[in-house]
Amino acid sequence: MDHFQGRNGISNTAVPARSSPTKLTIPRIQGREAIISSNCTRSFANAHTYHINSVSVSSDEETFLSADDLRVNLWHLEKGESGFNVLDLKPENMEDLSEVITCAQFHPEHCNLFAISTSRAVVKLNDLRASALCDGSAKEFTVPDDVSRNQSFFSEIVASISDLKFSRDGKYFCTRDYETLRVWDMRKETEPLKIIPVFEQIK
Secondary structure, three states: OEOOEOOOOOEOOOEOOOOOOOOOOOOOOOOOOOOOOOOOOOOOOOOOOOOOOEEEEOOOOOEEEEEOOOEEEEEEOOEEEEEEEEEEOOOOOHHHOOOOEEEEEEOOOOOOEEEEEEOOOEEEEEEOOOOOOOOOOOEEEEOOOOOOOOOOOOHHHHHOOOEEEEOOOOOEEEEEOOOEEEEEEOOOOOOOOEEEEOOHHHO
16 A cells, blocks of 8 residues: 655555556457458449340449340439439340340440340440430441351350450450350441350360
């Protein structure tokens, strides 16, 4: 116990003296795996009749596309109440349907351009400045027919494009089907720049 004297000379009540710790604990840093979680901040509902196959954000970072088998909708990121239909392949009679949309992607530099791929191995480049509803495409990239190959019921399924991606500079894009990866030059619509076989066993 320690005693200490106040200013008026009167001794105050004894208080216990501070004691030094007999054991010093050193904290240890332990590595822990980072956990990434996401929270829904906005919902864009009731826009598609069929399953959504792709979502693509525009280079303006304000709008994005969502696509299903027959329609492409344009959305504003801050206004999720309703989307705007920019492309519709649904015919009046569903028996006349000849192709479906398999993927939709915005151009990485020009926010007015977007491309869709179809089940008929066609890539269509559309310009939002041309019209509110993109009935006609600005460019169409098609694969030349292989006359040496036997055409069958499964030919269209095998040729169907499953994915489409632009290069960072937007000058090229690549498509993937069951058999090949094709690299295209945006300036040449008639044939791909390069064809890379990835699964030839199904020929």
